[in-house]
Each structure stands twice: as C-alpha cells, then as structure tokens.
Amino acid sequence: MHESVQGKAVPYDTGTMKILFPFLNAIISGVxxxxxYAMMSMGLTLIYGVGRMFNFAxxxxxxxxxxxxxxxxxxxxxDYFLSAILGIVILFCFAILVDKFTLSPIRKKPDFxxxxxxxxxxxxxxxxxxxxxxFGTRIKTINKIAEGFLRIGDFTITYQDLATIAISVGILxxxxxxxxxxxxxxxxxxxxxxxxxxxxxxxxxxxLFAFTMGLSAALAGISGVLLAPKFFIAPYVGWxxxxxxxxxxxxxxxxxxxxxxISAFILGTLEAFVSMYLGMxxxxxxxxxxxxxxxxxxxxxxxxxWA
Amino acid sequence: xxxxxxxxxxxxxxxxxKDISFLVEEGEVVVFLGANGHGKSTLLKTICGLIPSSTGHxxxxxxxxxxxxxxxxxxxxxxxxPEEKHLFPDLTVKENLLLGAYNKRAxxxxxxxxxxxxxxxxxxxxxxxxxxxxxxxxxxxxxxxxRGLMSHARLMAIDEPSVGLAPIVKTEVxxxxxxxxxxxxxxxxxxxxxxxxxxxxxxKGFVMKDGRIVLEDESKNLTIDLIQKQYLV
Amino acid sequence: xxxxxxxxxxxxxxxxxxxVCPWLSGPYYMHLIIVCxxxxxxxxxxxxxxxxxGIYSFAQLAFFTVGAYAAGMVEIWFKVSPxxxxxxxxxxxxxxxxxIAFPCLKLKGLYICLVTIAxxxxxxxxxxxxxxxxxxxxxxxxxPHYSLFGYNFGSSRIYYYYLAFFVFxxxxxVIYRIIRSNIGLAFVxxxxxxxxxxxxxxxxxxxxxxxxxxxxxxxxxxxxxxxHYLKVATPxxxxxEIFAAAIMMVVIGGLGNFSGSILxxxxxxxxxxxxxxxGLIRPIIxxxxxxVGIVLFPSGLGGLADSLFQxxxxxxxxxxxxKMAGIDGNETR
Numbered sequence: 029m030h031e032s033v034q035g036k037a038v039p040y041d042t043g044t045m046k047i048l049f050p051f052l053n054a055i056i057s058g059v060x061x062x063x064x065y066a067m068m069s070m071g072l073t074l075i076y077g078v079g080r081m082f083n084f085a086x087x088x089x090x091x092x093x094x095x096x097x098x099x100x101x102x103x104x105x106x107d108y109f110l111s112a113i114l115g116i117v118i119l120f121c122f123a124i125l126v127d128k129f130t131l132s133p134i135r136k137k138p139d140f141x142x143x144x145x146x147x148x149x150x151x152x153x154x155x156x157x158x159x160x161x162x163f164g165t166r167i168k169t170i171n172k173i174a175e176g177f178l179r180i181g182d183f184t185i186t187y188q189d190l191a192t193i194a195i196s197v198g199i200l201x202x203x204x205x206x207x208x209x210x211x212x213x214x215x216x217x218x219x220x221x222x223x224x225x226x227x228x229x230x231x232x233x234x235x236l237f238a239f240t241m242g243l244s245a246a247l248a249g250i251s252g253v254l255l256a257p258k259f260f261i262a263p264y265v266g267w268x269x270x271x272x273x274x275x276x277x278x279x280x281x282x283x284x285x286x287x288x289x290i291s292a293f294i295l296g297t298l299e300a301f302v303s304m305y306l307g308m309x310x311x312x313x314x315x316x317x318x319x320x321x322x323x324x325x326x327x328x329x330x331x332x333x334w335a
Numbered sequence: 336x337x338x339x340x341x342x343x344x345x346x347x348x349x350x351x352x353k354d355i356s357f358l359v360e361e362g363e364v365v366v367f368l369g370a371n372g373h374g375k376s377t378l379l380k381t382i383c384g385l386i387p388s389s390t391g392h393x394x395x396x397x398x399x400x401x402x403x404x405x406x407x408x409x410x411x412x413x414x415x416x417p418e419e420k421h422l423f424p425d426l427t428v429k430e431n432l433l434l435g436a437y438n439k440r441a442x443x444x445x446x447x448x449x450x451x452x453x454x455x456x457x458x459x460x461x462x463x464x465x466x467x468x469x470x471x472x473x474x475x476x477x478x479x480x481x482r483g484l485m486s487h488a489r490l491m492a493i494d495e496p497s498v499g500l501a502p503i504v505k506t507e508v509x510x511x512x513x514x515x516x517x518x519x520x521x522x523x524x525x526x527x528x529x530x531x532x533x534x535x536x537x538x539k540g541f542v543m544k545d546g547r548i549v550l551e552d553e554s555k556n557l558t559i560d561l562i563q564k565q566y567l568v
Numbered sequence: 569x570x571x572x573x574x575x576x577x578x579x580x581x582x583x584x585x586x587x588v589c590p591w592l593s594g595p596y597y598m599h600l601i602i603v604c605x606x607x608x609x610x611x612x613x614x615x616x617x618x619x620x621x622g623i624y625s626f627a628q629l630a631f632f633t634v635g636a637y638a639a640g641m642v643e644i645w646f647k648v649s650p651x652x653x654x655x656x657x658x659x660x661x662x663x664x665x666x667x668i669a670f671p672c673l674k675l676k677g678l679y680i681c682l683v684t685i686a687x688x689x690x691x692x693x694x695x696x697x698x699x700x701x702x703x704x705x706x707x708x709x710x711x712p713h714y715s716l717f718g719y720n721f722g723s724s725r726i727y728y729y730y731l732a733f734f735v736f737x738x739x740x741x742v743i744y745r746i747i748r749s750n751i752g753l754a755f756v757x758x759x760x761x762x763x764x765x766x767x768x769x770x771x772x773x774x775x776x777x778x779x780x781x782x783x784x785x786x787x788x789x790x791x792x793x794x795x796h797y798l799k800v801a802t803p804x805x806x807x808x809e810i811f812a813a814a815i816m817m818v819v820i821g822g823l824g825n826f827s828g829s830i831l832x833x834x835x836x837x838x839x840x841x842x843x844x845x846x847g848l849i850r851p852i853i854x855x856x857x858x859x860v861g862i863v864l865f866p867s868g869l870g871g872l873a874d875s876l877f878q879x880x881x882x883x884x885x886x887x888x889x890x891k892m893a894g895i896d897g898n899e900t901r
Contacts, residue, residue: 082678130863139823141677142624143862146819150858153812157851165848211433211442218423218434225421227385230409230438230486267808271689274682282678316690323683324671 052183054304058297060189063196066292067251069273070203070285071244077220077283078240081131081140084148087270088155089119089245093252094261095159098168116249123245126151127238135237152270156263168261192254199250200289207285216240220283272315279322281329291330336361336522337382337413337490341391342401344381351377352388353546359490359524359539364516366525366533366554369543370566375526376418378543379492382524383415384408395490410438414488418495418526420479424468428459431467431478435485444487451519452481455511473504477511484515491515492524497532505529509536530562575827575877586733590726598729600841602797605736608833609790611817612743612826613783619824620747621779622759624677627668627684628787629814630691633805635661635788636795640708641701650712654792661788662781669780673773688811692803707802711795728797735793739786740830746782747826755779812854813840819861821868828870835869 068090075083096115100106106114130151134143177186207213219226219236226233251269259265272295280291295318302314322329337359344352352374359365367375380386382393384405393401400408423431432452436445453460456477462470470478476496483491496512497505509532515521516536527533534540534554542550542557542565549565550557590598614628639657642648648656668687672680695702702708713722714731721727746752754775757765766772795801804810813836821832839857843850861868 082681130859133863134866137866139622142618142622142681142823143866145624145678145681146815147859147862149812149815150855150862153808153855154852154859156808157848157855161848161852211437214426214430214434215437218426218430221423221425222421224385224417224419225423226434227405228383228409228415228417228421229434229482230406230414231434232404232406278679278682316693319686320690323679323686327675327679 050304054300055297056183056185057304058300059293060193060296061300062293062296063193063200064251064254065272065276065296066200066289067196067247067254068269069276069280069288069292070200071247071251072273072277073280073283073285073288074216074240074247075244076277077285078216079131079237080223081144082148083241083244084145084270085126085151085155086148086244086248086273087266087268088152088263089123089248090252090255090269090273091261091263091266092119092155092159093249094256094265095163095168095252096249097253097256098261099163102168112250112253115253116246119249120242120246124238124242127241131241132234132237152266156266159263169256188257195250195254199247203247204285212236212239271319275315275319275322277329278327279318279329281331284329284331287329287331336396337524338394339382339391340393342381342388342393343390344377344386344388346377346386351546352381354391355546355548356391357541357548357551359522361489361522362516362520363539364512364523364525364537365539365541366527366537367541367543368527368530368533368562373543374546375543376494377546379415379494379524379526380417383413383492385415406438409486409488410440412440412487412489414483414486414491416479416483416491416493416496418498420475422467422475422478422482425466427464427466428470428478429463431482432459432463432485435482436487438486441485441487445485448485448487452484455484455514456481473500473507476500476504476508480508480511480515484519484521488521490522490524492526494526495528496525497527497529505532509533512536530559575873579827583737590729595725598725600837602725602728602732604834604837605732606790606794606797607814607817607837608830609736609739609743610787610814611821611829611833612740613786613790614814614818615821615823615826615829616743616746616755617779617783618818619822619829620752620759621755621775623672623776623779624681625684625780625783626681626811627665627687628783629806629811630684630688631661631664631784631787632791632794633691633695633801633803634664634791635784636791636801636805637695637702637708638788639792640711640795640801643711644708645701650714650796653711653796654789657792658785658789661791662785664788665780665782665784666777669777672780673776688806692806695803703801705803707800708795709800711799711801714796732793732797735790739790743786744826751775751778809851809854812851812858816854816858816861819858819868820865822866822870823868825868825870827873828868831869831873 071089072083072086075081075086093112093115096118097108097112100111100114101108104111130147131144134140134147137143175187177184178190205213207217215226215231215236218229219231219233223233252265255265255269276291276295277288279295280287280289298318299311299314302310339358340356342352342355343350355374355378367378369375377386381388382400384400384403384407388401391401392399395408395411395413398411400411400413403411423434426434429449432449433445436442436448441448453463458474459477459481462474467475467478480493480496483493493512496508500508509529512523512525513536516523525533525537534557537554540550540552540554540557541548542562544565550561586601589601610628610632614625617623617625617628635657638660639650639653642656643650643653664687668684672683675683696704699705713720714727715721719727721731754765754770757768757770758772758775762772791805817832817836818829819832820835821828821830839853840850843853846853865872867874
C-alpha cells in the first residue's frame, strides 16, 4: 500500500520508490533544463523567423549576459538584480548597434544568407575573446540568485532552480503576450510571414530588424545569467550553448516559437533522463547524436515550414 | 494630386518604365491597361515605393515621394494593394487589418476604420477571427483592399483586383471600388485586364506598352477598338 | 613601346620572384611562403565551393584534416609511400565530401551550413575515439619524408619549398580551368539563378556532388602535404582560430574572386605571423577584419586589385577589361 508522493510523508514501499524517485527527479530536472533551454534558444528562433538570418554570435550573447552580471556584481558591487538588468540592457543596445552597422548594410544583397553567417561568425570570435582581453582569462563565477532548498516529501529542489523556472516561465509568457497582443509583436509575426506585406502596411523593416536583434540578444543574455551559476562563465560556454540551441531550434522547426518551446522541453527532459539513467558522460554524445539525427533525418523539425 | 514626371525604372538591365509622365486629380479613379509585362505593375510599384525610380520625380500633394522608403510613403498617404496581395497567411483577418493601420496617422483612427471596413465588407467581420490563409479568393481580395483602407490613405493603387475571381465576385469588387471612391473620396489608380468594367468606373484611362504610355484619354473616349489597335501595333 | 602592365604580367613577375625566393631570403620566409602556398590552394578550393558554387560549406577544414590523417595513417600503418599518400589523402577526403554532399542535396543553404559545421565538429571526436591509430590529442607523428631521385626532402626546407610551389601552381591551374569550364559556368549559374539554370538543363545534384568531391579532394591532398611539412598531424587544425583564419582568407580575398583567395591566403598568413606576439588580441583582430571585410569590402582584395589596375591604367588589356565588366573571370556579385 502506498500513497502518492505529493508532499506527504509516505510509508516506505522501497520497490516502487526506487523506480519512481529517480524518474520523478529526472522529470523535475527536465522541466528546469527545458525552461533554461527554451530561454536560451528563443532568441535564435526569433532572429531567424523575423530576420531570416542565422546569428552565429548568439552563444556569445548568452555568455556575455553572465559576463556583464559578473562584472557589475563583483567589480562594482552593484546589487545582483541590478547587475543583471544593466547587463541585459547593454546587450540589447549593443545588438541594435550591431544590426545597424554590420547587418543592415548587407541585408539588401542577394548573398545575405552567407554574409550574415560570416559577419556573425566574426562577431562571435570578437566577443568570445574580448572577455578574455578585458577581464583576464581566469574563469569567473557568480553566486546563485537564491540559496537553500525546498523539501517536499522526499524531494528537494533548490530555490535557485525554482527561481530559474519562475523567471524563465515568466519571461517566456511575457514574450508570448508581447507577440500575440501588442502591435509590434504582431508586426514581428507579420514580417516572418510576408516581408513584402509588411512593407506594404508601412512597417519600418530596418527598425524592427534591429529591435528583433536587440530582443534576441536580451533573451540570450537572460538565459546566460540563469545558466551562469550552473556552469562557469567562460567563452566556451558560448559555443556549447550555441551548439545546443541550434539543435533545439532545428528540432522544433526554425523560426517557430511554439516549436522551440516544445523542443526545448522535450530535449531538456531527454537530457535529464540520459543524465539520470546513463550518467553525465553520455550527455555530450547524446547531443551529437541528436545533431546528426536532426540535420540528416528531419531538418524541417516539428513545426518548421522551411527545410 | 499625384504628379509623375519623366520617370524611368529598371529591373537590373531591363528598362521597365520609359519616361512616364502623367497626372492624377484628387478623387479620380484612373485605370492603366495593357498586356502583361509592359510595365503596369512596375508603375504602381514605383509610385508606391517598392521599386526605385532612376530619373524624374513623383510628387504627391506637392511632396516628393520618389525613392522614399515605403513606410514613409504609406505614412504620407499612398498605399499599394498588389496583385499577389501579400496578406499575412497565419494571422487572423482582424490582425491583418490591425497591421493595415500600422502607420501613425491610421493608428488613431483604427476603431473607426474597422467599422468602415466591416461595413463595406460584412463577410470580413463574420470571419474576423479566422486565419487569413483559410479565406476564399474573393474574401482575400476584400481583405487586401480592407487592409489597404485601414491605412487611412488618400491614394490607393490597386493591381488587378479582379484577377482569378468568378464573374459575380469581379462585379462585386468593382462595385466596392466605386463605393470606396465615392464614399471616402479616395483617389484610386487601377491596373486591370478587365477593360470594359474598369473603363466604366474610371475617369481617365492609360494604355501602356513596352514601358511607355501610348494612349491616354478620358475613359468615355476610349473604345475597345482604339485599345486593341495599340496591342496590335 | 611601354611595358604592358596587366594582371598577367604582374602575376608572372610575382611567380618569378617566388621562384627565386629561397636565394633571396632565409628559411624563415621560405617557411612562411610554403605555408602560404598550401593555404592558398585550400582557400581557392573553399572559394570554389562557397564563392563560385554558392554553397555554404564550412567543412573544408574538416576535409583538410581528413586528408591529412588518412595519408598519415596509411603511410604509418600500411607503409605506403608518402607520394602515394598524397592522392590517397585526397581520395579519402573526396569520399568524405561525397558522404556529406548526399544529405546536402536536398537541403537549403542554411542547413548545408549547419551540416558542414556539424561535420567539422564531429571529426575531432573521431580522432579522439580512434586515438590508438590517430594519436589522439597528442597527434600523429612519424610520417616518412618524401624523397625523389635519392634526395630526402626532410634534409632541407628548400625541397618542400619547390614541392609546395609546384603543387600550388598545379592546383591553382586546375581550379582555374574548372572555373572556366562548363562545369564552372554551371556552378555559377546555379548559384545565381537556380531555377533558370535547371531549366537550361543543368543538373543540380550532379554539380553539387562534383563540387563537393573535387574541392574536398584538393583540400585533402593539401592537408596531406601540410602534415608532412609540419611532421605532425593534430586535431588543432580544427580549432576556431585556424577556422577563423581560413575563412578570413576567402572573405578577404573576395568571395568568387579567383586571385582574391591567393592574395587572401598570403595576407592572412603574414598577418597571423605578424600578430603572433599579440596574444589574445589576435583573434579579435581576425574577427574584426572578417566583419569589416564583408561589410565594407565585399569584393575583397581581389576586387581591390582589379580596381587598382583600372586606376593605374597602364594598358588594361582586353581580357582584364572583360574581367572587370564581370563577363569572365571575376565572378563576384
């Protein structure tokens, strides 16, 4: 006889508990990872859907979110949240400038597909190494947002993870509301569906492309702040997150917000399960296999229209 | 109201518009006729800012609009309704209309504009929460025109509104154009293949051939014979 | 009658200069130029697939490494002659090229970009997995030296110099002929107007397979040569810094500009050497050059060179004139 494990003290039925416990833990981890991954990949989807380009520097934006936060927090002793917010704002503005000066001039040309990849690649290299130059190569760390953990029955979940989920879900919801209910959000969806139509109704494409770049960078930065306590703050984080974000986005369907969301949670849960049942070692190979599978077997993804 | 003077336009090397000059008075409906590929659509696109013009100028109420970015031209009051319509396929009818009123002038009037468009096209109101890609051909044309009306424009350039539509629907479209012109005083430049109907609703007619205007007259003077002669020459 | 100052003359003069270079300068410059020769061919092959054929392939460096390791392993473990190792490296790389090309046939531009990058990322994994044969992170060493008529190439750098020079001339010529051939025109037609080209009878599938395998072969062979010169093959060739440098060569040269890739390779190699002491700033300068190059100088060094000739005036001969008008040769957009 056993009762459900929702926060109640349970008379031990060791058999079922042994199976259920890791399973539920994996689910919880999966949700946490999914939330972070969704934040991490959303910017990439947005910039492809609206701007029709692949932002190679996306990982660099993620990494710099954590970097700015570390800088303001540890060097200027600003409050943690203020540091993060300041960092995000700087990223937002920086991305807009990048769009104005490097992407806007090449956008009209027919080879924009490749030139945008090359330019953002150059940008990624510059940003990736700029941190080392400015701040030195020692690995940086930042504290968690919240210490301590919550106990529910036999499950523990750290306040950090709870905060992460809350912030991620909150922001993703906010994004959804923005895209569905505001004029600008609807305009962004419109641009992703028909650029000529967008011009016809008088939408200033250049301005919105720049805005999307800023928004995308801000989202990336936020995910960087959320990721920083889990991983160190170092340039390779940028490349690794980019790698995962690309797989997530393609699996969900390039340019589909809904697809990216679902894909992030599916793959996040998958990673949690692989980690729980096969061990941390197999996480990297899992992503490699996913990459090969996604690119070769189903490049259109779950909800994608473009192959 | 609209002054086009010595305008030339190119698609790469191809000389699509050659020394185009004409005037459109406020409140008029004018129509451009001619076979496909002779520059009618190009002309509309150039006036509305989708394609640059290389010489001459285009003035709207005295303001030069040639080679301005399209969003500025829409702001000034010239809107383009292309043949391909370019509706937003995954947005609802209402969302398409919402964006039609994107420019600042139109945003203030948006609620009124909805009323006007729904009054003109009741079927759009019925389907306002439907996704645009699920509409029929005729409904899409109505939505395209409705979206254009939302922009609070004073000059509307419509490219082949009747193409691909059933005869009954074609007639309805032409009636609506008359209605828009008479109720709102909207100036309309039409590009059409339906010679008779469009001449019936317009004040002036132009025939284009090889990128030039080869015939220009009041619509009542333009007969089928005269026009056909241009095609055969 | 004055000297006719056209591209051909300048090229011949430069080549003559390069020919006698070993006697004009020391081993240091010889080394640099050997590296230039090798990378110039790699850059040209990359330019062939990316600039002329318009395929966003980022697997070239991976093919380079595959060819290098294939040659090295076959020579060490199967005792094959190093001369044979060169084409073997090329063929194995070409095979890899075909393997990548097949899934890319049905994919659109951006996806090809991602697939090729994925391929690039996967290679070091395989190298590490097969460490017993590949030497893993430490690297593959012990390749025999080339020798000809009893001369052992390992004894003096000058042998490698002329070998590299010869290979450079050979493959630049091959690539040049490919660009001028019907296949070359087909690539460019597909790049610029795919539908139109196909309606004229160009077989997109066949062209893509050809360009992948040919550029892979050439690059793989250069890889084999490179590791013989360096005496070691490591997975470090796949790191971001070399990747950035290689891209820079193609970009700076000007996508789709034949002489551009050569100029780009020389420029980047010398710049890289010049900045060797700059430490951390170096990759930042590279990245910045890539950005500035694409945004401000899309036609690259090659384009600049063409403009320079126009400016100097001299006697711009008819073939150069046609080139600048974009009719033949200078296939930039």
